[in-house]
Every structure is written in structure tokens, then in C-alpha cells.
Amino acid sequence: xxxxxxxxxxxxxxxxxxxxxxxxxxxxxxxxxxxxxxxxxxxxxxxxxxxxxxxxxxxxxxxxxxxxxxxxxxxxxxxxxxxxxxxxxxxxxxxxxxxxxxxxxxxxxxxxxxxxxxxxxxxxxxxxxxxxxxxxxxxxxxxxxxxxxxxxxxxxxxxxxxxxxxxxxxxxxxxxxxxxxxxxxxxxxxxxxxxxxxxxxxxxxxxxxxxxxxxxxxxxxxxxxxxxxxxxxxxxxxxxxxxxxxxxxxxxxxxxxxxxxxxxxxxxxxxxxxxxxxxxxxxxxxxxxxxxxxxxxxxxxxxxxxxxxxxxxxxxxxxxxxxxxxxxxxxxxxxxxxxxxxxxxxxxxxxxxxxxxxxxxxxxxxxxxxxxxxxxxxxxxxxxxxxxxxxxxxxxxxxxxxxxxxxxxxxxxxxxxxxxxxxxxxxxxxxxxxxxxxxxxxxxxxxxxxxxxxxxxxxxxxxxxxxxxxxxxxxxxxxxxxxxxxxxxxxxxx
Numbered sequence: 001x002x003x004x005x006x007x008x009x010x011x012x013x014x015x016x017x018x019x020x021x022x023x024x025x026x027x028x029x030x031x032x033x034x035x036x037x038x039x040x041x042x043x044x045x046x047x048x049x050x051x052x053x054x055x056x057x058x059x060x061x062x063x064x065x066x067x068x069x070x071x072x073x074x075x076x077x078x079x080x081x082x083x084x085x086x087x088x089x090x091x092x093x094x095x096x097x098x099x100x101x102x103x104x105x106x107x108x109x110x111x112x113x114x115x116x117x118x119x120x121x122x123x124x125x126x127x128x129x130x131x132x133x134x135x136x137x138x139x140x141x142x143x144x145x146x147x148x149x150x151x152x153x154x155x156x157x158x159x160x161x162x163x164x165x166x167x168x169x170x171x172x173x174x175x176x177x178x179x180x181x182x183x184x185x186x187x188x189x190x191x192x193x194x195x196x197x198x199x200x201x202x203x204x205x206x207x208x209x210x211x212x213x214x215x216x217x218x219x220x221x222x223x224x225x226x227x228x229x230x231x232x233x234x235x236x237x238x239x240x241x242x243x244x245x246x247x248x249x250x251x252x253x254x255x256x257x258x259x260x261x262x263x264x265x266x267x268x269x270x271x272x273x274x275x276x277x278x279x280x281x282x283x284x285x286x287x288x289x290x291x292x293x294x295x296x297x298x299x300x301x302x303x304x305x306x307x308x309x310x311x312x313x314x315x316x317x318x319x320x321x322x323x324x325x326x327x328x329x330x331x332x333x334x335x336x337x338x339x340x341x342x343x344x345x346x347x348x349x350x351x352x353x354x355x356x357x358x359x360x361x362x363x364x365x366x367x368x369x370x371x372x373x374x375x376x377x378x379x380x381x382x383x384x385x386x387x388x389x390x391x392x393x394x395x396x397x398x399x400x401x402x403x404x405x406x407x408x409x410x411x412x413x414x415x416x417x418x419x420x421x422x423x424x425x426x427x428x429x430x431x432x433x434x435x436x437x438x439x440x441x442x443x444x445x446x447x448x449x450x451x452x453x454x455x456x457x458x459x460x461x462x463x464x465x466x467x468x469x470x471x472x473x474x475x476x477x478x479x480x481x482x483x484x485x486x487x488x489x490x491x492x493x494x
Contacts, residue, residue: 050075054092057132062090078141088126092136104135111137113180114203118432120445121171123191123201139201144194147254148187155257158287164190165251166318167198170447172247173310174433175203176240183238185246186227187253225268226259230301233269241303244313248298249277251317255291256283260299273301291317315449423452425481426474434464434488450481464488 013020014028021028028034047067054077055064061082068076074091081088097103108128115125115137127138147164150156156164168190172182182189182203189202225233229245232238252260260277261268277299281292294316300306307313428436429447436443439459443451446462455476462470467488476482 047075050092050095051077053132054090054134054136057134058090062088062138064090079138081138087141088138089141090136090138092134095133097135104130107135110203113178114175117175117178117180117203119171119174120197120433120435121167121199122174122203123199142191142193142199142201144192146188147190147192147250150192151187151254151257155284156254158255158291161251161254162291162318164192164198164254165247166314168200168247168250169244169310169314169317170445170449171198171200172240172243173314173447176243176310181238181240182243182246183232184224184227185243185250186224187250190250225265225272226261228269228272229303230273231303233272239303240310241306244298244306244310245303247313248295251295252277252280252299255280255287276301288319290319311447311449318449421455422479423454424476424479425450426453426476427451427481427483428460428462428486429484430462430464430470430486430488432464432467432488434462434467434470434486437461437463453482460484462486462488467491 014031014033016033017028017031019028019030047070051064051067058064058079062079063082065078065080065087068078068089070076074093076089076091079088079090080086093107108130111125111128115128118124123140123142125137125139129136129138168185172185175182180203182200184202185200189200191199191201193199227246227249229238229242232242249260261271261275263271279292280295281287281289294313297316298306298313307316426438427447427449428443428451433446435445436448437460438451438453440461453476457473457475460470460472460474468491470486470488472484474482474484
């Protein structure tokens with residue numbers, strides 16, 4: 001009997017790691033594998049299956065390290081590029097999406113278009129492939145965390161919020177100029193690198209999925225309801241202003257710590273169309289007024305009432321320019337005060353001159369009256385402005401009778417032109433983008449919008465890897481904004 005019991009015990013083992021199972025055990029205590037009678041209840045993990053399938057497909061080129069994240073549209077793995085010896089992120093479409101014959105060509109086209117975007121705030125795409133039944137693209141691995149992860153700790157500072165919104169807006173503006181609308185702007189698609197740089201990901205994927213007949217045929221709206229523009233929620237055609245609305249929702253969230261609309265998916269879409277978001281200043285009173293005004297304008301229900309471009313939105317949220325409702329704290333110089341004082345002084349001098357001239361005239365008239373009976377020899381007619389020669393016979397010097405000046409005859413001095421000492425806004429754009437330095441100080445990547453520059457001479461430098469450095473000396477004198485656009489020349493062999 002003992003051998004039979006021992007044999008029965010040996011038969012009750014884990015099918016995977018052969019660890020003995022307890023009599024009533026349903027799962028292995030070592031690896032968690034279900035016993036044979038319950039194995040059919042737990043299907044295999046689709047993520048692990050996808051990982052193994054991707055690893056087999058990319059063997060010899062990439063080594064799959066671990067899962068980075070997953071969502072309704074794709075699964076992202078961290079991998080090691082064996083050829084270039086660098087870490088990359090590989091985003092794979094779920095296999096069930098590959099069943100639609102219209103989705104894959106559209107996805108490939110949109111991903112290839114997004115791969116052409118060359119901007120420091122957009123994650124570059126290295127490869128777009130479809131092989132072995134898998135559709136994936138390889139992109140740069142960001143060694144940081146998403147804005148969604150950062151928001152789990154609560155609202156962020158105003159300065160960081162301004163920078164995130166500005167950099168994300170400039171990245172979106174770069175894409176909009178090339179005919180690409182993101183359509184799914186949200187904190188999960190905004191990454192912060194370890195050095196603080198803001199980068200966006202997932203360009204073009206939403207449009208590819210929206211065009212798939214399998215998804216749109218059921219009336220599904222592609223995107224995240226919390227960040228959908230009203231026109232997108234209605235299923236209408238959208239442009240870059242839908243991204244602007246979504247980014248303003250992100251701005252509301254990162255400043256206040258919560259999204260403006262909540263509830264079920266249908267109720268959120270309804271609120272996007274018919275209800276106004278609560279002003280951020282009511283939830284966080286320390287928010288600057290210019291930032292509140294910029295977000296309110298970008299959250300307008302009608303797209304035509306929002307900012308015309310993302311560059312304008314970036315300038316408004318960054319605080320680099322004063323909006324129509326922003327108070328100006330700089331004092332106004334009293335440029336007219338000095339001329340007004342000089343004019344009063346001139347009036348007093350004129351009055352004094354008139355009094356003095358009147359006294360001289362009276363004195364001359366009295367002298368003339370006392371000597372008018374003395375005979376005087378004929379003499380030539382004296383000049384109009386001189387007293388008669390008879391006065392010279394008495395030893396009195398001739399007096400010049402100057403015409404009496406009047407206030408109207410005094411010509412005021414022209415006011416001196418006050419040189420401009422206030423900063424002038426400088427806007428720089430380039431193709432392709434470059435890193436701008438002003439007087440050897442790093443300003444940031446182009447386009448740079450409304451950057452304040454003091455009057456005077458400045459040295460401008462524009463750099464980009466693989467291109468010749470652009471050098472120029474600019475002189476700021478007036479008050480009008482300065483705008484410059486450059487085309488960088490590719491650096492060839494010497």
C-alpha cells in the first residue's frame with residue numbers, strides 16, 4: 001500500500017515545474033500553474049503570447065526585455081537593438097486589429113508620415129514594419145515617465161505647467177503644418193525625459209484606427225472621451241484645433257489635479273458639447289490670469305473662437321507675451337513731463353522780457369519828451385529801430401528798440417526722442433528645427449515665439465546636427481517685434 005500511496009503522490013505534481021501539489025490544491029505554489037482539472041478555466045495570457053511571438057519574429061535584431069505598457073490600441077515592449085546597441089520601444093498592434101483589411105495599410109501610411117516629423121518634442125520613429133502577421137513600429141525609448149504618472153502625485157507647479165503646455169503646443173504645431181493631427185492628446189501620450197524635456201508620442205495612430213471599417217462601422221469614436229473636442233465628440237471632421245482643445249483639457253488637469261468633466265463616457269461627451277468647463281482660477285486661485293484666459297479661449301466650444309495656430313496658443317500659455325486681459329506692471333515713463341516744465345520756464349522768461357522792454361520804452365519816451373524843444377540840425381532819417389541822434393549829443397548811448405516778443409512767436413523746442421529701453425519680442429523659425437542660442441545663452445529649439453530681447457546688439461546662433469551652424473548679428477533698436485526665418489544647409493564633406 002505504501003508504494004501505491006507514494007505513486008499517487010508523485011502523480012499529483014505541477015504539469016509545468018513538477019512541484020508536488022497539495023491534495024486540494026488547484027494551483028502550483030511555486031509557479032501558479034493551474035492543475036489539470038482546472039487548466040481549461042484559465043486561458044493563456046495574450047500579452048505573454050504576443051511577447052513570445054514578437055521575440056521569435058525579431059530574433060537576431062531585437063531582444064525583448066519587458067512590457068512597458070498596454071492599452072486599447074497597442075502594447076509597448078522595451079527592447080534592445082542588437083545592431084546599434086541601444087534601447088528602443090516597440091509598439092505592436094493587437095492581433096485582433098489586424099483582421100481589418102483597411103486598417104493595416106492606413107496604419108502603415110500614418111506611421112510613416114509621423115516618422116517624418118523632425119522636432120525635439122516629438123518622439124522619433126525608427127522603423128515601421130508588418131511581418132509574420134504582426135504590425136509594429138520601433139521608436140526612441142524615453143528614460144523618464146509619462147505626464148499621467150506625474151499627475152498621480154497631484155497638481156504640478158505653474159512654471160512646469162507652462163513649460164509642458166508650451167512645448168507640447170509647439171510639437172503639435174509642427175505636426176499641423178505638415179498635415180498631421182494627433183487626435184488623442186492626453187497625459188499618457190506626453191512624456192517627460194529625465195533631463196526635463198517634454199516629448200509627445202502616438203502621432204497618426206488614432207487617424208489610422210478611425211479609418212478602419214471594423215471600428216467605425218459600429219459607431220465607435222476613436223479617442224479618449226475626457227479629452228475630446230466637441231466637434232470630435234460629434235463625429236465631425238477635425239483639424240489642429242481639436243488638438244488644441246485636448247491640450248487645454250490637459251492643462252486644466254495638470255493645474256487643478258482633476259479633469260473638468262467626469263462621469264460615464266456618454267455623459268462626458270455630452271458635457272464637452274454643451275457644458276463649459278469650470279475656470280481653473282476657481283479651483284486654484286494662485287494661477288496667473290493670463291494663463292486662465294488662454295485656457296478658457298482654447299476650451300471654446302466653437303473651433304473658430306480658439307487660437308488660430310498652436311504657436312499662438314504656446315505663446316499665450318508660456319507667459320512670453322501679454323494677452324488682452326493681462327495687466328502691465330511696468331511703469332509708464334513721463335516723456336512729456338520735461339517739455340511741459342521747459343515751456344512754463346520760457347513763458348516766465350518772455351513775460352520778464354516784455355516787462356523789461358516796456359520799462360525801456362517808457363524811459364526812452366520820457367527822455368524824448370524832456371528834450372523835444374531843443375533845436376536839432378537836419379539829419380538823415382534815422383533807422384526805424386534807433387532813437388534820434390539828438391540823444392547822442394547829450395552823451396547818451398543809442399538804444400536799440402527791439403520788437404516786443406509775444407508768446408506766439410516763441411518756437412518751442414522739439415522734444416528729445418527717448419530711446420527704447422523696453423524688451424522687444426523676437427520670433428525665430430527654421431527648417432529643419434535647430435537649437436537657438438542668443439549671446440551664447442541657450443534659448444531652446446525653434447520655433448521660438450515672442451522671446452523678449454533687450455535693445456542693443458546681439459549674437460544669434462542656430463545649430464542642428466548634420467547642418468551648418470547659422471551665425472548672425474542682430475541689432476534691436478525700435479519697438480516692433482522682430483521675426484527671422486532660416487533654412488539650414490546640410491553639412492557636406494569638406
